[in-house]
Amino acid sequence: MLPRNRFQALAEIVRRGKDGGYYPFFRALSASSGPEVEVDGRRLVMAGSNDYLGLAHDPRVVEAATDAARRWGVGPGGSRFLCGNTTLHETLEERLAAFVGKRRALVHTTGFVTNLGALHALAGPGDLLLCDEESHASVVDGCLSARGRLSTFRHNDAASARAKLEAARSKDPEACFLITEGVFSMSGDVAALPDLVALRREHPAAVLYLDDAHGLGVMGPGGRGTAAHFGATGDVDFIMGTFSKALASVGGFLASDDEEAMTFLRHQSRPLIFSAALPACCVAAALAGLDILEREPERVECLHRNARRAWDGYRRIGLDARWSGSPILSIRIGSEMAAYRFALELFERGVFALPAVFPAVPRGEAIIRTAYMSTHAPEHIDRVLDVLESVADAHGLRGGRAAGEPAVAAAAP
Numbered sequence: 001m002l003p004r005n006r007f008q009a010l011a012e013i014v015r016r017g018k019d020g021g022y023y024p025f026f027r028a029l030s031a032s033s034g035p036e037v038e039v040d041g042r043r044l045v046m047a048g049s050n051d052y053l054g055l056a057h058d059p060r061v062v063e064a065a066t067d068a069a070r071r072w073g074v075g076p077g078g079s080r081f082l083c084g085n086t087t088l089h090e091t092l093e094e095r096l097a098a099f100v101g102k103r104r105a106l107v108h109t110t111g112f113v114t115n116l117g118a119l120h121a122l123a124g125p126g127d128l129l130l131c132d133e134e135s136h137a138s139v140v141d142g143c144l145s146a147r148g149r150l151s152t153f154r155h156n157d158a159a160s161a162r163a164k165l166e167a168a169r170s171k172d173p174e175a176c177f178l179i180t181e182g183v184f185s186m187s188g189d190v191a192a193l194p195d196l197v198a199l200r201r202e203h204p205a206a207v208l209y210l211d212d213a214h215g216l217g218v219m220g221p222g223g224r225g226t227a228a229h230f231g232a233t234g235d236v237d238f239i240m241g242t243f244s245k246a247l248a249s250v251g252g253f254l255a256s257d258d259e260e261a262m263t264f265l266r267h268q269s270r271p272l273i274f275s276a277a278l279p280a281c282c283v284a285a286a287l288a289g290l291d292i293l294e295r296e297p298e299r300v301e302c303l304h305r306n307a308r309r310a311w312d313g314y315r316r317i318g319l320d321a322r323w324s325g326s327p328i329l330s331i332r333i334g335s336e337m338a339a340y341r342f343a344l345e346l347f348e349r350g351v352f353a354l355p356a357v358f359p360a361v362p363r364g365e366a367i368i369r370t371a372y373m374s375t376h377a378p379e380h381i382d383r384v385l386d387v388l389e390s391v392a393d394a395h396g397l398r399g400g401r402a403a404g405e406p407a408v409a410a411a412a413p
């Protein structure tokens with residue numbers, strides 16, 4: 001029998017949260033239109049979704065997914081390696097590679113397993129995997145499962161990465177993976193990519209790996225991502241993206257100019273070989289999302305206008321938040337209990353935004369993660385601001401600490 005003390009502490013926390021009515025996770029939506037959702041018969045403004053361009057409900061995307069389901073069925077019947085690969089997968093790979101400015105792309109079933117499969121396969125036994133300390137769990141797990149040595153550098157701090165790289169020199173690693181997110185999923189911070197690019201140029205063994213889950217469709221000209229935003233595409237060795245955010249579907253990909261590495265990965269990424277393929281309907285949805293993104297780049301501008309409108313409100317209210325030029329605006333709360341209560345009150349007043357607590361953020365640094373969409377109407381944003389103002393008032397959280405014109409000055413699309 002499994003030792004009970006393995007589960008009891010967490011089970012007790014969940015029980016207390018549910019009994020106290022403030023447990024916020026796994027809320028079941030009975031309907032969604034994108035910027036609005038329905039829970040228990042109540043309509044709320046969604047202020048925490050990663051569907052940044054609102055494409056998940058676009059009729060063209062829904063139609064493409066439906067057509068693909070009719071043509072290929074809803075299940076893939078096997079891994080891509082064997083019998084689950086379709087012409088749609090291959091088309092999407094070509095289109096994604098061209099979109100982010102790389103020669104090759106490889107589609108996986110989720111962003112999570114893209115990182116897992118890629119980092120596990122690409123890193124050799126003597127390598128150093130150096131990631132930003134706020135890296136997503138999929139990056140951390142990918143590094144932990146890889147044969148190289150995992151180390152972290154301080155968040156968005158290239159000087160810290162440099163020190164770690166220099167220190168590793170004595171061990172003479174064959175390759176040093178420098179890993180960052182383009183837009184950090186919790187804080188919304190934009191990567192200090194130019195500094196990491198400079199570091200990569202100085203160190204011949206350095207390989208720059210960019211998880212751009214939240215940058216694709218959001219940053220850069222036409223939403224081409226954070227590398228494009230900084231004009232650094234040629235200096236980034238691997239760009240990872242997902243379809244579960246701006247591309248309205250589910251799935252993920254890795255892109256690179258290194259054709260041999262990509263062929264290697266196509267045959268060595270374990271989730272690609274040993275797990276079922278992404279169903280054609282999800283591929284078709286991502287492809288339709290990409291079509292729309294390419295044809296309607298104004299959606300990206302609208303997204304940033306909406307984020308800016310929200311940010312102006314946060315500043316006026318005096319929330320403890322920071323502008324970084326992305327549509328993710330995180331409100332610092334501190335204690336987990338205070339964040340749970342804050343989120344509950346938002347929910348009761350018609351706004352859906354969730355707290356992020358340890359391990360998604362450091363202990364004692366709980367936040368309310370808000371995120372905006374291009375399909376939010378001004379009225380949606382103003383409603384969120386009204387509610388935030390009254391809840392922040394009630395919690396004594398209008399300290400005026402919201403600050404900072406763009407930390408990354410040129411962080412418009």
Ligand SMILES: Cc1ncc(COP(=O)(O)O)c(C=O)c1O
Pocket residue numbers: 110111112113115136138181185211213214242243244250251252
């Ligand atoms: C930075 C980052 N990388 C990877 C992922 C995993 O992506 P997916 O949801 O497609 O599995 C996420 C998802 O939240 C993420 O935020």
